Amino acid sequence: MNRAVLAYSGGLDTSVTIRWLVEQGYDVVAVAVDVGQQEDFHAIRERGELAGAAEVRVVPAVDRFAGEFLARAVKANALYEGKYPLVSSLARPLIADEVVKVAREVGADAVAHGCTGKGNDQVRFEVSFGVLAPDLQVLAPIRDAGIPREKALGLAAEWGIPIAQVATAYSIDENLWGRTAEFGPLEDPWVAPPEDAFARTAATSDRPSEPTEIAVGFERGVPVMLDGDLTALPDLVRAVDALGGRYGFGRVDMIENRRVGIKSRELYEVPGALALIAAHRALEDLTLEREVAHAKPAIEQRWAELVYDGLWFSPLRTALDAFVDSTQEHVSGEVRLQFSPGECTVVGRRSDASLYDVGLATYGPEDAFDHRHAEGFIRLWGMPLKVWSARQGRR
Numbered sequence: 001m002n003r004a005v006l007a008y009s010g011g012l013d014t015s016v017t018i019r020w021l022v023e024q025g026y027d028v029v030a031v032a033v034d035v036g037q038q039e040d041f042h043a044i045r046e047r048g049e050l051a052g053a054a055e056v057r058v059v060p061a062v063d064r065f066a067g068e069f070l071a072r073a074v075k076a077n078a079l080y081e082g083k084y085p086l087v088s089s090l091a092r093p094l095i096a097d098e099v100v101k102v103a104r105e106v107g108a109d110a111v112a113h114g115c116t117g118k119g120n121d122q123v124r125f126e127v128s129f130g131v132l133a134p135d136l137q138v139l140a141p142i143r144d145a146g147i148p149r150e151k152a153l154g155l156a157a158e159w160g161i162p163i164a165q166v167a168t169a170y171s172i173d174e175n176l177w178g179r180t181a182e183f184g185p186l187e188d189p190w191v192a193p194p195e196d197a198f199a200r201t202a203a204t205s206d207r208p209s210e211p212t213e214i215a216v217g218f219e220r221g222v223p224v225m226l227d228g229d230l231t232a233l234p235d236l237v238r239a240v241d242a243l244g245g246r247y248g249f250g251r252v253d254m255i256e257n258r259r260v261g262i263k264s265r266e267l268y269e270v271p272g273a274l275a276l277i278a279a280h281r282a283l284e285d286l287t288l289e290r291e292v293a294h295a296k297p298a299i300e301q302r303w304a305e306l307v308y309d310g311l312w313f314s315p316l317r318t319a320l321d322a323f324v325d326s327t328q329e330h331v332s333g334e335v336r337l338q339f340s341p342g343e344c345t346v347v348g349r350r351s352d353a354s355l356y357d358v359g360l361a362t363y364g365p366e367d368a369f370d371h372r373h374a375e376g377f378i379r380l381w382g383m384p385l386k387v388w389s390a391r392q393g394r395r
Contacts (some may be wrong), residue, residue, distance in 0.1 A: 001025060001026070001027045002025065002026050002109045002110065003026065003027045003028075003029065003106060003107065003108040003109055003110075003148070004021050004026045004027070004028055004029070004108060004109065004110040004111065004139055004392075005028075005029045005030075005031055005099050005100075005102050005103040005106065005110070005111050005112070006018060006028055006029070006030045006053075006099075006110045006112040006113070006114070007033075007095050007096065007099045007107045007111070007112070007113045007114070007125060007253065008030035008031055008032045008044070008048055008053075008114075009044075009054065009114070010032055010039060010041075010043070010044030010047055010048065010171070011031065011114075011163075011172070012031075012149070012152050012156060012163050013114035013115070013116070013142045013147075013152055014113075014114035014158060015047055015048065015051045015161045015163065016051070016113060016114070016147065016152045016155050016156055016159075016161065017046060017114040017140070017141050017142060018051035018052055018053050019051045019052045019091045019155070019159050019161065020045065020110060020141045020145065020147070020155075021139065021141065022044075022052040022053075023380050024141075026110070026127075026139075027054050027114075028052065028053045028054055029053065029056075029057065029102060029106055029108065030048040030051075030053040030055070030056045030057070031049070031056075031057050031059060031095075031098060031099050031102050032044050032045070032056065032057065032058045032059070033061050033091075033094065033095045033098045033099075034058060034059065034060050034061055034062055035062060035065040035091045035094065035095070035175040035236065036062045036065060036175045036176025036177070036178075036237075036238075037174040037175050037176075038150055038174060038199075039174070041058045044056070045058065047161060047162060049233070050160060050161055050162070051159065052159075052160050055371065057102060059098045059102075059267075059311070060356060061094060061098060061195065062176060062234050062298055062383065063232075064094065064235060065090070065091065065094055065176060065234075066176060066232075066233040066234045066376070067090070067233060068094070068178075068236065069090045069093075069094060070090065070176065070177055070233065071221075071222045071233060071235065072321060072324070072346060073085065073086060073090055073177075073220065073273075073277075073307075074222065074223065074276055074277060074280050075221040075222065075280070075324050075325070075328050075331075076299075076304070076320075076321075077200075077277050077280060077281055077284075077296075077297075077300045077306065077326050078277075078300060078303055078304040079277065079300075079304055080256075080304045080305065080307075080308040081254070081256065081257065081293065082265070082301075083254050083272075084252065084268060084308075084352070085177060085178060085253065085258065085270045085273035085274060085277065086177070086304060086307050087173065087174075087175060087177045087178040087179070087180050087268060087270060087273070088120070088121060088124075088173050088175075088180055088275060089120070089124065089239060089307045089308045089310075090175075090307060091171055091175045092121055092125055092312075092375065093128045093291070093308070093310075093312035093313060094125065095125075096111075096124070096128035096129055096132060097128070097132060099111055099129075099241075100129065100132045100133045102339065103136060104132065106134065109136070109137060110136055110137035110138065110139050110274075111129050111133065111136050111137075111138055111139070112138070112140065112141070113125045113126075113138075113139075113140055114140075114141075114142050114144055114174055115140060115142060116143055116258075117143040117207050118258070118260060118262065118307075119258070119260070120258050120259050120260070120308070120310070122140060122143060123259050123260070123309065123310040124310035124312075125138075125310075126138050126140075126310075127310040127311065127313075128287050128310065128312065128313055130370035132313065132322060133311040136139045148182065149183070159273045161201035168177050169183075169184045169185070169196070170182065170183050170184050170185075170186065170197055171183040173284045176234060176238070177237070177270065177272070177273050178200070178241075178250075178268055178269055178270035178271075179196075179200050179268070179269040179270075180268055180269075181193075181197045181266075181267040181268075181269075182208065182264065182265065182266055182267065184326060185197070185267050186266075186267055187265060188265075189255060189265050191274070193251075193253055193267050197267055198251065198269060198304045199269065200245045200250075200269040200374070201244075201245045201249065201250055201269045202245060202246055202269060204247065204248060204342075207246065207248045207341040207342065208246060208247060208341070209341065210260060211338050211339060211340040212243070212338070212381070213336055213337065213339070213340050213347065214226065214227055214240070214243065214336070214337050214339075215227050215334050215335070215336050215337075216240070216279045216293065216334065216335050216337060217333070217334045218235075218269050218279075218280065218283055218332055218333060218334070218335070219327030219332050220328045220329060220331060220332055221280065221284075221324075221327075221331040222328075222334075223237075223276055223279070223280075224236075224337060225334070226239055226240070228335065237272045237273075237276070238272070240271070240272040240275050240276060240337075241271050241272025241273075241275075241337055242271075243270075243271075243383050244271025244272060244274070244275050244339060244344055244350075245269070246339075247270045247271075247339040247340060247341055247342065247343070247344075248341060248342045249271045249274070249275070249277070249339060249342055249343055249344045250268075250269055250270045250271025250273070250274050250344075251267075251268070251269060252266075252267070252268040252269075252270060252273070252274075253266075253267055253268075254266055254268070259308065259309045266278060271344070275337055275339075275344045278337070278344060278346055279335035279337055279346060280331070280335075281333050282335050282346040282349045283331055283332075283333050283349055283351060284296075284327075284331055286349050286350075286351050286355065286356055287330045287331050287332075287333065287353050287354060287355060288327060288331070288355075288356045289355065291299075291391070292327055294366050296324070296327055299320055299323055299324065300324075302316075302320060303317065303321075303324070304321045306320070311393065329355035330351075331351075331353075332351060332353060333350050333351025333352065333353070333354070334347065334348075334349070334350055334351075335348070335349045336348035336349070336362075368384075382388050
C-alpha cells in the first residue's frame with residue numbers, strides 16, 4: 001500500500017482529503033502542526049481518525065514558529081501590500097518542513113495538502129515540497145479531483161466526518177500571528193464583514209473605554225521584554241495580541257492580489273502582529289542611520305512578497321535576511337504602546353543606541369546646532385538645479 005503524509009489542519013478540506021486518499025488506496029499519516037492556533041487538538045486528532053487516517057500526529061512547533069519565522073517578520077516589518085502581516089504565509093513553509101520530516105520517518109511515497117486551485121497555499125506547500133523533497137509525489141485532491149466546497153461538505157456528511165459550524169460559513173486559518181477568514185458573506189466587497197466572522201477582536205460595544213499602555217523591549221530587533229520583564233516570544237505575542245484584541249484593534253479588511261493572479265477579499269485579525277511591527281518601526285526610527293532607514297522599506301516589501309509567494313526556501317530570501325539582520329545590530333530599546341478602542345498608538349520610545357540628539361533637535365536655549373553652516377549647505381545642495389535653471393530650465 002502506498003503511504004501519504006498529509007498537512008492536516010483538522011478543517012473541512014483536509015479532513016475530506018484524508019478519506020479521499022484512503023478511498024484511493026493510500027495509508028494516510030495526518031500531521032497537524034501546532035503553530036499557535038487556538039484549536040482543540042484532541043478534537044482534531046479524533047476527526048482525523050474518524051476520516052480514516054492510520055495515524056494523526058500533532059507536532060509542537062510554536063517555539064520554532066516564533067523564533068525562526070515571526071522574529072524575522074518583525075525585523076523585516078513584513079506586511080504584504082502594506083497591510084497583511086503574512087499569517088498563513090509564514091506558517092506554510094514550517095508546516096511543509098515538518099510534513100517532510102514525518103514522510104522521511106515513515107517511508108512515505110507522497111506528501112499531500114488540501115488546498116484549492118485558487119488559493120496561495122497550494123503554491124507555498126508545493127514549492128516548499130519541491131525544495132525539501134523533490135523525490136516525493138505531491139497529492140492535491142481538493143484541487144485535482146475538482147472538489148468544490150459544497151461537495152466537500154456533502155462528502156463530510158456522507159462519510160460521518162464532524163465539521164465545526166463556523167467552517168460552513170467561512171474558511172478559517174489561524175496561528176500565533178493572527179487569524180484569517182474568507183468565503184461566504186465576505187465574498188461581496190461591498191458588504192461589511194458580519195460580526196460573527198471575528199473571534200480575536202472585540203466588537204465596538206465590548207471594547208474598554210479607558211486607554212491602557214504597555215512597554216515592549218527589543219534586543220537587536222526582536223521583542224524580548226514586556227513591561228520590563230523578560231518574556232519568551234510566543235508568550236509576548238499572545239499577551240500583546242490578547243490586549244489589542246480586547247480593544248478591537250487589528251482588524252484588516254482588504255482586497256488582496258493573490259499569487260495566482262486573482263483578487264480576493266480577505267479578513268484578518270492581527271492585533272499582536274500589527275502592534276509589534278508598529279513598535280519595531282518606531283524603534284528603528286530612533287536607531288537607524290538615515291540612508292539605511294530610507295533603503296530598508298524597499299527590502300521589506302520584497303521580503304514580504306517572497307514569503308507571500310511561497311519562496312521562503314529561496315536564496316534571495318536568505319540574502320535579504322542577511323541585509324535585514326545587519327540593520328538590526330543597534331535596534332534595541334523600549335517602545336510604549338497605548339491601546340484605545342480600535343487603535344494602537346506609539347507614545348514613546350527610547351534606546352541607548354538612539355541617534356536622536358536633543359542638543360541638535362531642540363529649538364530651546366540648549367540648541368547646539370550651528371546655524372551658520374546652513375546657508376553654505378543649501379547653496380551647495382541647490383547648485384545643480386540653479387545651473388540647470390540658468391542654462392536649460394524654463395523661465
